[in-house]
Amino acid sequence: xxxxxxxxxxxxxxxxxxxxxxxxxxxxxxxxxxxxxxxxxxxxxxxxxxxxxxxxxxxxxxxxxxxxxxxxxxxxxxxxxxxxxxxxxxxxxxxxxxxxxxxxxxxxxxxxxxxxxxxxxxxxxxxxxxxxxxxxxxxxxxxxxxxxxxxxxx
Numbered sequence: 001x002x003x004x005x006x007x008x009x010x011x012x013x014x015x016x017x018x019x020x021x022x023x024x025x026x027x028x029x030x031x032x033x034x035x036x037x038x039x040x041x042x043x044x045x046x047x048x049x050x051x052x053x054x055x056x057x058x059x060x061x062x063x064x065x066x067x068x069x070x071x072x073x074x075x076x077x078x079x080x081x082x083x084x085x086x087x088x089x090x091x092x093x094x095x096x097x098x099x100x101x102x103x104x105x106x107x108x109x110x111x112x113x114x115x116x117x118x119x120x121x122x123x124x125x126x127x128x129x130x131x132x133x134x135x136x137x138x139x140x141x142x143x144x145x146x147x148x149x150x151x152x153x154x
Contacts, residue, residue: 009141012077013141019073071134071135074140086124087101092112092115127151130143
């Protein structure tokens, strides 16, 4: 259903956000504490007024890094999805190469039988388009929702 597709998109974005936050959380905290130490503040939670600009600049840098980390984690997930559809088209065309996702062979076989190579290539194109949109700073959730709608099977 459309509701399930949109929920899957939200889950994918939420997962990428959680992984991105985990990747940047400790670095951000260390940077804030280091800046506090450098300006002589007892902690990053109570910076002196005269250092507000430095803390604001650091916060801006950290927000930029967090956005980049989110996009990078999401891109990795989309590359994994692309490799799945690569395997589907490999099976559909009867190519004599190993599957990247061999552990998913039964699902890959099922999808290969229930669709055409043209459909699979269109899905791979949709993934590439989503990656491009996300790389161009499109709204991440909207880009993934559009992708998931494109991937939906009947």
